[in-house]
Amino acid sequence: MTDQDKLLDGNRTAAAIRADVAAEVATLRGAGITPRLDVVLAGDDPASRVYVGSKAKACGELGIESHTHELPAAVTQRELEVLVDQLNADREVDGILVQLPLPAGRDSHAVLDRIDPAKDVDGFHPHNVGLLQQGRPGLVPCTPAGVMELLRREGIEVAGRRVVVVGRSDIVGKPMAMMLLHAHATVTICHSRTRDLAAVARQAEILVAAAGRLALIGADHVAEGAVVVDVGVHRVEDRATVERLFPGNAKKLGTFESRGAVLAGDVDFTAVAPRASRITPVPGGVGPLTIAMLMANTVRAARRRRGV
Ligand code: NAD
Numbered sequence: 001m002t003d004q005d006k007l008l009d010g011n012r013t014a015a016a017i018r019a020d021v022a023a024e025v026a027t028l029r030g031a032g033i034t035p036r037l038d039v040v041l042a043g044d045d046p047a048s049r050v051y052v053g054s055k056a057k058a059c060g061e062l063g064i065e066s067h068t069h070e071l072p073a074a075v076t077q078r079e080l081e082v083l084v085d086q087l088n089a090d091r092e093v094d095g096i097l098v099q100l101p102l103p104a105g106r107d108s109h110a111v112l113d114r115i116d117p118a119k120d121v122d123g124f125h126p127h128n129v130g131l132l133q134q135g136r137p138g139l140v141p142c143t144p145a146g147v148m149e150l151l152r153r154e155g156i157e158v159a160g161r162r163v164v165v166v167g168r169s170d171i172v173g174k175p176m177a178m179m180l181l182h183a184h185a186t187v188t189i190c191h192s193r194t195r196d197l198a199a200v201a202r203q204a205e206i207l208v209a210a211a212g213r214l215a216l217i218g219a220d221h222v223a224e225g226a227v228v229v230d231v232g233v234h235r236v237e238d239r240a241t242v243e244r245l246f247p248g249n250a251k252k253l254g255t256f257e258s259r260g261a262v263l264a265g266d267v268d269f270t271a272v273a274p275r276a277s278r279i280t281p282v283p284g285g286v287g288p289l290t291i292a293m294l295m296a297n298t299v300r301a302a303r304r305r306r307g308v
Contacts, residue, residue, distance in 0.1 A: 006276060006279055008281075009285075010285040013153050014146075017293065017296060020296075021296050034065050035065070037097065038066070038068075039099060040084070040097070041071070042106070043102070064295060071083070077106055077107060093119060094302035096120065098111055118304065122297075123145075123297070129175075141171055142290045143231060143289070143293075146290050147179075147229055148179050150229070158180060160184060163185040163188070166211045166216070166266070167190075167210035167231070168189050168190075168191040169212075172210040173191070173210050188200060202221060206229070210231035210266065211266050215264065215267070218271050218272065219275055222272050223275070224275050227279070229285070230267040232282065236264050245264055245270060246269075263282055264282055
């Protein structure tokens with residue numbers, strides 16, 4: 001099998017999820033219901049602006065109505081909370097997403113906790129976190145949900161297998177581990193205090209990297225034949241690092257020349273791909289799944305709220 005055949009193609013799976021969501025939206029619209037997502041963007045973080053733009057574009061492509069509420073960096077805590085209250089009260093709004101990070105000094109927990117759990121399409125509200133923990137239906141975080149969908153649609157068995165998740169954040173690592181547990185995997189969670197990460201990671205039949213550390217996972221961390229899922233996303237802006245991570249890779253160097261940066265993950269793809277049975281690339285792996293699952297969550301919220 002070539003490295004190309006091993007690729008777990010996130011773009012392909014995201015397209016399949018989007019097609020399913022678009023069909024559902026068309027049915028709902030036929031019944032007079034237009035799912036609606038409202039996004040709150042506070043401040044002028046360039047990356048946040050790009051993410052919010054991609055979310056609005058995806059909504060447009062799938063027939064979901066979307067509204068972006070742009071607020072200045074000087075917005076007060078109170079103003080943020082009042083906006084969330086208004087969106088909660090608006091019967092037409094199905095999903096509310098507050099783009100993080102909020103401007104410095106704002107209490108994001110206080111804002112997120114205020115979102116009506118029925119409209120919490122990011123799945124970050126403690127109510128939804130609790131439902132996930134108990135394995136009850138609710139709204140779940142988009143990135144780990146996307147990874148589960150990728151594994152399912154690619155026919156990768158999870159039940160009974162040893163899975164290692166590297167990272168324990170509230171938005172990726174912890175919900176990822178919980179979803180895998182509910183899918184009957186034997187799950188180990190690693191984090192910044194884990195001793196001998198490589199030895200633990202090598203136990204994995206499925207390894208999920210979500211540490212936010214460029215190329216943390218090397219060949220030493222991966223058992224022969226493991227499935228490797230890379231959640232990390234890093235912009236690599238120096239040539240020496242690009243050459244080190246992608247030696248002799250003319251395509252990556254070409255991207256670097258034209259754009260001044262390439263994207264890379266938590267997994268050292270060049271070193272790990274030969275050992276893995278399947279592996280997600282960066283870009284084109286987990287990234288596209290996150291927005292696809294946000295769209296799916298918005299439709300799910302619309303159905304549940306409106307009882308259809
Ligand atoms: P985070 O910084 O909140 O959490 C990182 C976790 O990794 C922490 O729990 C920490 O304990 C652990 N960690 C850090 N260094 C480690 C080390 N050396 N060994 C073992 N564990 C270590 O990050 P996050 O928000 O969970 O995001 C993780 C990565 O995923 C980032 O690169 C982020 O950009 C990416 N991400 C991608 C998407 C997507 O849509 N593709 C979505 C969310 C996050």
